Amino acid sequence: MQFNVKNNRPEALKISTWVVAVGKGDKLSATASEVDKLTQGAIKNIIKWGDFQGNLGQTFILQTNQQLKANRVLLVGIGEQPLSDAQYRKWAMTCFKTLKQLGGTDALFVVDDVEVKGRDIYSKTRLLVETLETSSYCFDEYKSKKAEPYKFSSVTLCTDKANSKLVEQAITESQAIAAGMALTRDLGNTPANICHPTYFAKQAETLAKLDKRVTIEVLDEKKMKALKMGAFLAVAQGSEQPPRLVALQYNGAKKKSEQPIVLVGKGITFDTGGISIKPSAGMDEMKYDMCGAASVLGVFKALIELQLPINVVGLMACAENMPSGHATRPGDIVKTMSGQTVEILNTDAEGRLVLCDTLTYAERFKPKAVIDIATLTGACIVALGTQASGLLGNDEVLINSLLDAGKQVDDRAWQLPLFDEYQEQLDSPFADMANIGGPKAGTITAGCFLSRFASKYPWAHLDVAGTAWISGGKEKGATGRPVPLLTEYLLSQAKN
DSSP, X not given: OEEEEEOSOGGGSOOSEEEEEEESSSOOOHHHHHHHHHTXXXXXXXXXXTSOOOOTTOEEEEEOTTSSSSSEEEEXXXXXXXXXHHHHHHHHHHHHHHHTTSSOSEEEEXXXXXXXXXXXXXXXXXXXXXXXXXXXXXXXXXXXXXXOOOXXXXXXXXXXXXXXXXXXXXXXXXXXXXXXXXXXXXXXXXXXXXXXXXXXXXXXXXHHTTOTTEEEEEEOHHHHHHTTOHHHHXXXXXXXXXXXXXXXXXXXXXXTTSOOEEEEEEEEEEEOOTTSOOOSTTGGGGGGGGHHHHHHHHHHHHHHHHTOSSEEEEEXXXXXXXXXXXXXXXXXXXXXXXXXXXXXXXXXXXXXXXXXXXXXXXXXXXXXXXXXEEOOOHHHHHHHTTTOEEEEESOHHHHHHHHHHHHHXXXXXXXXXXXXXXXXXXXXXXXXXXXXXXXXXXXXXXXHXXXXXXXXXXXEEEEOTTTSEEOSSTTOEEOOTTHHHHHHHHHHHHHO
């Protein structure tokens, strides 16, 4: 979608559709009052007649009869102001759904038309643009009949001259985030018979070719064996699909020696649970178990578009977890790259096994901070639902920075405790640790497990099991989260 910024008075712009926010009651905003005046009281009349109440998401198309340069005015209710982030997103999504059904190719928004709690014009624009962009996402790659194209393709944002640069900056950043989210969603939605570890590595290689500052190395089984990644290889050994550890480096800092931020993504391209096999109902959604790795690739897409002056490493641990005569059994003991041993009590707790070796591998980059992203535990969905990602770690500065970034882009996380007492649940009589900690505090004990491989640097763990995709029904699909949170964190690091 194309976005333009104009300083003209909105009534002077020739446009297909002018979107005007209208609240409940007879008190109109400055923009709505101006439209009402220019149309001889049309808005007040439809409110008076009961045709439009201004409820959040309610729409009314007002034909201008050549009284305005806009062909039509789309009134969209905002209810009571100020709106929350979620209400503002709902309002923006309603605007998009209505606009794509109309005949016009472009639309006009007055950026300051809606008041949103705690947001200035810059952050409101970020939220608006990202919502409009992500609402236009469509995945019909494998349908014989593609979605009907719609004419709506351009948005003009009207603001005063003093705010133009802020609005333009917000557009640039939001479009980069939306592009990263689209790539993440595409990878997540692609079926596992196509998106296996080798395919994922090839997609990363294609992305790396877009910018000379990006380099890539793909570690195959032979290299992983040489590094003694016993936990990682144990997960992959039941599948005919070979594992891959994809290492991307983005070198944007002026000083090449500047410590990088390392993003580690869980990339289980399909998770049957292995010998500890999952129930068949809903198992098709286990193609989304690679969304952590997909989000890392999506962040690199945004990085390339934004050209941030920082160094970032992306490590994507890709494997397929399958049951077979070669598969790992419950009770098996493996030796990790760190030298620690793990008793595998449940082969369906495989994400932490590929991640632990990857977290050890991350040490060689001498990281400023390491953030791992994984669809790791069903317990996180029980605790937080689908609204927030779980967040744990060993560094409060890093954790608070991620929490702040999530709030800024409405891609929120919630911190869970990582008390030493939880570590006892991982005790094993036969190895240094077990890979599960029993039925209690599943998300936390998974974090405890990972913490044992992340003691040499500031580390945070994002459990996105509840936020990376939407389950069931027609709306099923990858969400692209937490690309907004991670990109915003990197933006803040670049600005600092």
